[in-house]
Amino acid sequence: MSKRRIKKVAIVGSGIMGSGIACHFANIGVDVLLLDIVPRELTDKEKAMGLTLEDKAVRNRIVDTALQTSLKSKPSPIYNQKFASRITTGNLEDDIAKIANVDWIMEVVVERLDIKQQVFENLEKHRTPGTIISSNTSGIPIKFMNEGRSEDFRQHFAVTHFFNPPRYLKLFEVVPGPDCKQEVTDFLMEYGEKFLGKTSVLAKDTPAFIGNRIGIFGIQSLFHQVKELGLTVEEVDKLTGPVIGRPKSATFRTVDVVGLDTLVHVANGIYDNCPDDEAHELFKLPDFIDTMMENKWLGSKTGQGFYKKSVNADGKKEILTLDLDTMEYRSKKRASFATLELTKTIDKPIDRFKVLVGGKDKAGEFYRKNFSAMFAYVQNRIPEISDELYRIDDAMKAGFGWENGPFEIWDAVGVEKGIELMKAEGKEPAAWVTEMVAKGETSFYTVKDGATYYYDIPSKSQVKKPGQDAFIILDNIRKSNEVFKNSGVVIEDIGDGIINCEFQSKMNTIGGDVLAGLNKAIDLAEKDFDGLVVGNQGANFSVGANIGMIFMMAVEQEYDELNMAIKYFQDTMMRMRYSSIPTISAPHGMTLGGGCELSLHADKVVAAAETYMGLVEFGVGVIPGGGGSKEMALRASDTFRKGDVQLNVLQEYFLTIGMAKVSTSAYEAYDLGLLQQGKDVVVVNKDRQIAEAKKHAKLLADAGYTQPVKRNDVLVLGKQALGAFMVATDSMQASNFISEHDQKIANKLAYVMAGGDLSEPTKVSEQYLLDIEREAFLSLCTERKTLERIQAMLKTGKPLRN
Numbered sequence: 172m173s174k175r176r177i178k179k180v181a182i183v184g185s186g187i188m189g190s191g192i193a194c195h196f197a198n199i200g201v202d203v204l205l206l207d208i209v210p211r212e213l214t215d216k217e218k219a220m221g222l223t224l225e226d227k228a229v230r231n232r233i234v235d236t237a238l239q240t241s242l243k244s245k246p247s248p249i250y251n252q253k254f255a256s257r258i259t260t261g262n263l264e265d266d267i268a269k270i271a272n273v274d275w276i277m278e279v280v281v282e283r284l285d286i287k288q289q290v291f292e293n294l295e296k297h298r299t300p301g302t303i304i305s306s307n308t309s310g311i312p313i314k315f316m317n318e319g320r321s322e323d324f325r326q327h328f329a330v331t332h333f334f335n336p337p338r339y340l341k342l343f344e345v346v347p348g349p350d351c352k353q354e355v356t357d358f359l360m361e362y363g364e365k366f367l368g369k370t371s372v373l374a375k376d377t378p379a380f381i382g383n384r385i386g387i388f389g390i391q392s393l394f395h396q397v398k399e400l401g402l403t404v405e406e407v408d409k410l411t412g413p414v415i416g417r418p419k420s421a422t423f424r425t426v427d428v429v430g431l432d433t434l435v436h437v438a439n440g441i442y443d444n445c446p447d448d449e450a451h452e453l454f455k456l457p458d459f460i461d462t463m464m465e466n467k468w469l470g471s472k473t474g475q476g477f478y479k480k481s482v483n484a485d486g487k488k489e490i491l492t493l494d495l496d497t498m499e500y501r502s503k504k505r506a507s508f509a510t511l512e513l514t515k516t517i518d519k520p521i522d523r524f525k526v527l528v529g530g531k532d533k534a535g536e537f538y539r540k541n542f543s544a545m546f547a548y549v550q551n552r553i554p555e556i557s558d559e560l561y562r563i564d565d566a567m568k569a570g571f572g573w574e575n576g577p578f579e580i581w582d583a584v585g586v587e588k589g590i591e592l593m594k595a596e597g598k599e600p601a602a603w604v605t606e607m608v609a610k611g612e613t614s615f616y617t618v619k620d621g622a623t624y625y626y627d628i629p630s631k632s633q634v635k636k637p638g639q640d641a642f643i644i645l646d647n648i649r650k651s652n653e654v655f656k657n658s659g660v661v662i663e664d665i666g667d668g669i670i671n672c673e674f675q676s677k678m679n680t681i682g683g684d685v686l687a688g689l690n691k692a693i694d695l696a697e698k699d700f701d702g703l704v705v706g707n708q709g710a711n712f713s714v715g716a717n718i719g720m721i722f723m724m725a726v727e728q729e730y731d732e733l734n735m736a737i738k739y740f741q742d743t744m745m746r747m748r749y750s751s752i753p754t755i756s757a758p759h760g761m762t763l764g765g766g767c768e769l770s771l772h773a774d775k776v777v778a779a780a781e782t783y784m785g786l787v788e789f790g791v792g793v794i795p796g797g798g799g800s801k802e803m804a805l806r807a808s809d810t811f812r813k814g815d816v817q818l819n820v821l822q823e824y825f826l827t828i829g830m831a832k833v834s835t836s837a838y839e840a841y842d843l844g845l846l847q848q849g850k851d852v853v854v855v856n857k858d859r860q861i862a863e864a865k866k867h868a869k870l871l872a873d874a875g876y877t878q879p880v881k882r883n884d885v886l887v888l889g890k891q892a893l894g895a896f897m898v899a900t901d902s903m904q905a906s907n908f909i910s911e912h913d914q915k916i917a918n919k920l921a922y923v924m925a926g927g928d929l930s931e932p933t934k935v936s937e938q939y940l941l942d943i944e945r946e947a948f949l950s951l952c953t954e955r956k957t958l959e960r961i962q963a964m965l966k967t968g969k970p971l972r973n
Contacts, residue, residue, distance in 0.1 A: 175303075175358050177201060177366070181273040183263070183290060185234040188307060189279035190241035191337040194248035197257040198338065198780070199366055199855055204269055207234035209262045227265075234260045248338050250780060250836040263293065271299050277331060279307040282436070284315055291316065295324055303355060305331040309383060310440050313348040313376045325350035329359055332380060334570045335429075339781070342570030343369035344380050364638065368780060368855030370569035377556045378444040379437055381563055382570035384556055385549060385577070387437050388450060392544050393422055394457050397495060400537055404477050404492050409506035410537055415527070416520030416574025423477035427470035431463055450548055459495050468493070475500070508534035520574050524583040528592060539592050542580060546589045547598040549577040553628060560615055561625045561636050578615040586613060603628045621648040643861040645673055645708050655691055659684025662692050668701035668872065669865045679709055681765040681797075682717035683736070686743045689769075696752045702868030702876075703750075705769065706757030706861050712782070715764025716740065718791060722961045725952040734949055737796050740765065741941050744798040747772040751878040753871035757864040758782050759857055763833070767845060768797040774871060776851035777864040778837040784845050785833030791964050792912065792957030794920045795828060796948030801940035803828060804924040806844050808886040817932075821892055825924050829917050883936040887926025896921035912956040919947040 178201070182193045185207040193205045209230050213222065222229050241248050242255055249255060261269065270276055276298060278290055287306065298304065300323045306316060308330055317325050330346035343363035347356040356373070363371035374380040379387060397407055404423045412421035426434055435456060442454035456464075463469070463476070470476030479491045479500050491500040510530030514523040527538040549563055557563055564576020581589045586608060590600045600608075607626055617624045617633050623644065627634040643665055654670055655662040659682065665671045672692035676685055689705070696703040706712075724733040747754045747769060756770040759779035767784050770776050778784075786795045786803070794800050803824040811817045826832070827843045834840035837853045846853075852867070854860045897918055904914040922928070923944045926935055951957050 175274070177274045177362065179204065179273045180275045180277060181206060181270045182277050182279055183207075183294065184279035184281075185237035185260075186279065186281075187241065188333065188335055188337065190238050191248045191335065192277065192279060192307065192333055193238070193258050194241060194255070195333075195337045195367065197254045198250045199368075201257065203258040204266070204273060205234055205238060205258055205260050206263050206266060206270075207237065209233075209264050230262050230265060231260050234262060246336070246339065247835060248336060250338075250838040251842070254838070263290075267293060268297050270294060270297050270302075273302065275303045275305070277305050277307060282308060282311065284311055287311065287316055288318065291320060291324070295321060298324070301327065303327050303329075303359070305329050305359070307332055309437065310379045310444075312378075313346065317348055317350070322350070326352050327355055329355060330376075330380075331359060331363070332374075332382075334382065340570060340572070341368070341370045341568075342382050342566055343367060343371050344374045344382060344566065344570075345371055346374045346376050346380060348376070364856060365641075365859075366855070368857070370565050370858075372562050372566045372569070373557075374562070374566075375556055378441050381552075381556050381566040383437050384441065384552065385563060385567055386571050387434065387441060388453065388548050389545060390422060390426065390434065391438055391453050392450075392541065392548075394460060395453060396537065396540055396544075398457065398459075400533060400540070402533070402537065403504060403506065404495065405504055406506040406508075406533075409511070410508070410534055414511055414514060414520070414523065418572040427476035427478055429470070430472050431460070431469045431476055435460065435464060449551060459498065462498055463493075508532055510534040510538075521579065521583050524580055525585070525588075528584055528588070540596060542584065542589070543592040543596045543598060545577050546581050547593050547596075550601040550604050553601075553603070558629075559625065559627070561623075582614045582616055586615070606631070618647045621651065623647060641862060642858050643671075643865065645671070645861065649673075654695060655688070657684050657688050657691075659686075660688030660692070662688065662695065664700075665704065665861065665865050667865065667869050669704060669868045670696055670700050670702075671704045671706055671861060671865070673707045674709075674713060676717075679707060679711060679713040679766070680715060680717045681713055681740070681769070682720055683739075686739055689743050690746065693746050693750045693752070693754070697750060700752065701872035702753045702755065702865075704755045704757055704861065704864040704868055705747075705773070706755075706777075706864055708857075708861070709760075711760035711766075712758040712762040713764075713766025713769070714761050715766055715787070716797065718961055719965055721952065722958065722965060725958055725961070730949060730953075733952060734945065737945050737948055740797040741945060744768055744772040745937070745941075748774070749879055749881060751876075753868050753876045755864045755868045755871075757860050758784060758837075759860060763787050764795070764799075765797050768795060768799040768802070771802045771845065772798060774876075775867055776846055777860060777867055778840065778846060778851065778853050779857040779860050780837050780853050780855045781857065782837040782840060782853075783833050783835065784837070784840045785831060785843070786828045786845075787831045787833060789829060789831045789913075789916055790960070792916060792954065792960040793948055793951045794916060794923065794944070796944060798941060798944070800828065800920060800923045800944045800947075801937060803844065804887060804926065804940055805882065805885045805937065806847075807924070810844075811886060817886075817888060818892055818895055821888060821924060822896075825896065825920065828920055881937060884934050885926075885937060885940060886932060886934050887924075887929065887940070888932050889926055889929030891932065892925035893921055893928055896925065912954065915954070916951060919951060923947050 180196050180201055181204040182189050183206050185205050193203045196203050210232050217229055280286055280290055304327055325348055328348045329351050332344035334340035334342045345359045360371040363369040408421035408423050411417055412419055438454050467473050468475050477493050481489050481491050483489045492503050494501050509532050513526050517523045560578050564578050567573045567576045612626055615626050622639050623636045624633040625636050648663055649661055652663045654664050659676050661673045661675055663671050674685055692703055753774045756773035756776045758770050759782050762782055762784040764787055767786050786799045788795050807821045807824040810820050824844055832843055834843055840846040841848055854863050900914045900917045903909045927943055
């Protein structure tokens with residue numbers, strides 16, 4: 172069998188989903204043809220321009236407008252705006268023949284069977300036999316879409332269901348048609364995971380598939396419970412947000428963002444097409460939803476839903492909440508529960524569930540009802556929507572942003588406790604669950620030899636979850652492979668002579684224990700191993716240095732101790748660069764301040780595509796003090812070429828720090844000089860990141876890694892650069908673009924990046940730059956304005972601007 176490769180795809184339908192999917196294929200380097208219908212009439216603007224229906228600009232207006240709208244949306248659907256050049260637009264009349272040259276055709280038109288069938292008929296006239304063809308439908312049965320199609324079409328047809336927005340949500344449901352070849356299904360599953368960076372979930376051709384079937388059940392269940400328990404919108408969102416490992420938008424805010432009409436459409440589809448579902452009546456919409464639909468209170472798209480932005484009598488912006496009893500908007504109320512207070516010292520959501528279901532207040536009652544309903548529902552969906560229970564968990568985590576799936580939560584509560592909760596609500600365990608417990612199986616999942624096993628119902632045994640060989644799951648190996656641990660880090664042996672240093676501090680901030688752990692990791696690697704990876708699988712790589720520690724030292728005027736602490740940070744970063752073993756940084760999510768500095772000093776960065784990297788110290792009134800300011804001067808020096816205006820090159824690096832720029836993806840970090848072309852790499856699937864980082868560490872080691880020689884050849888521009896930068900900051904301050912304090916910070920940075928007030932361009936050592944960087948950092952810590960900014964940051968989590 173020949174190896175199938177995807178070089179070009181055609182996306183038919185350029186709406187929000189179609190354009191978003193097109194952008195994500197462009198993100199991974201695929202050539203995209205995006206098609207839509209031809210307009211039937213001119214706009215007033217087109218008439219004024221003298222255009223006709225035959226002009227290309229008119230014929231491609233729908234697709235071009237949709238794509239441009241998508242590219243301007245926030246958050247952006249594309250890793251880097253330059254990648255949009257990989258998308259070619261066209262229409263379904265002039266450009267339909269071009270689909271003969273693509274490797275995959277994906278239909279993303281409106282959810283109407285008649286329209287989809289017309290599109291498929293048209294596509295089949297031009298499609299090359301053997302080409303994969305798929306639909307992004309969220310629920311139309313494949314047997315209806317297959318009607319009238321050729322055998323080759325049916326053999327290569329499946330549903331490939333992305334969740335919106337396609338760049339950010341990881342769920343990729345693959346639903347093969349009844350005649351779809353196994354090799355096509357296998358290819359789509361692998362492509363989704365390996366290339367698109369998704370969690371590929373094999374689903375059956377049932378209404379709403381897996382993600383929406385379970386997700387909509389959960390929301391509908393809440394809709395009915397909210398009145399029964401007398402809960403407010405705010406209370407439900409408090410109970411169903413981060414405290415249980417769900418997104419901040421929780422339930423009602425999520426519905427507002429997605430659109431109430433979208434949810435109603437899916438719920439009605441399940442109600443109409445699943446008459447035998449034991450929870451059938453639950454998919455009926457409660458009265459308050461009917462009222463909202465009639466009033467067109469659909470959420471963000473109509474300006475109001477469960478929440479509404481408003482301006483109060485004082486002219487201040489305010490978010491109002493819908494009172495579900497009066498159906499009128501009112502000021503938001505603070506939600507608090509005693510049960511939630513009991514979980515404040517429990518870091519991981521998975522460890523909170525036992526406490527939550529034992530609560531004695533309304534919150535405890537809510538969780539018992541909510542989880543028992545969910546457990547009862549998911550147990551009965553096997554084998555209807557999936558033969559394997561892990562696929563349900565994977566779908567909910569990847570499609571709805573849940574940290575833990577339903578069966579994982581059931582395990583956390585305890586299988587027998589979950590059965591007890593169900594029985595208290597008049598629900599019985601499924602026969603397979605009763606049988607499992609009778610066999611002495613006490614959990615749906617187990618971990619063995621670093622791999623996850625799940626309870627397989629047909630074989631009545633724990634079976635290794637497939638697809639793990641490409642991953643290293645730190646949760647699974649942390650205890651068994653631990654080499655060293657302190658309060659800041661855990662160091663694990665990840666095999667093949669490579670160790671991993673995993674931060675364990677709050678928000679993965681870098682303080683004394685983390686620095687000690689990093690030094691220990693380098694010591695261990697140099698003595699007994701071949702390489703070091705610094706990576707974790709938390710929400711973020713690191714939000715930076717522990718500014719609380721800096722604040723306390725500065726307030727107490729312990730400047731000698733602060734100087735030593737900053738030097739320790741700098742020395743640790745330099746050890747990352749100048750150790751005798753290769754060091755790899757694996758950043759993802761927020762990689763700010765000190766987290767960014769660590770990555771700048773690694774031998775190689777293996778970044779997740781969703782890495783938001785930046786040197787943001789200006790926001791708290793200081794400059795990067797852990798080698799970041801030095802490093803940007805060094806990188807500018809390495810970029811200087813003959814004929815370049817060197818000052819202009821240095822200025823770009825200066826502005827990256829001075830404007831506290833943060834990349835919106837790893838690919839943007841290249842543009843900011845934070846990642847380096849030809850050296851650092853990007854991984855689209857974050858689940859593969861640690862394994863990929865390990866691979867690169869081993870490659871460097873096997874290639875004969877040699878300890879680098881310290882640099883003494885950094886070209887700094889001295890007074891030439893310092894004078895130019897100070898003139899610019901003086902002008903900005905005089906024009907009130909920046910405050911006096913901002914000017915002071917910028918001038919300190921200018922001094923460091925210029926290499927001081929040297930009379931002419933000079934080559935200096937890294938240590939020289941580190942010393943003046945540290946001196947500048949410490950001098951800023953004596954400023955009252957700096958301390959005010961740090962204090963504000965500690966209180967609010969946001970930098971103070973003045």
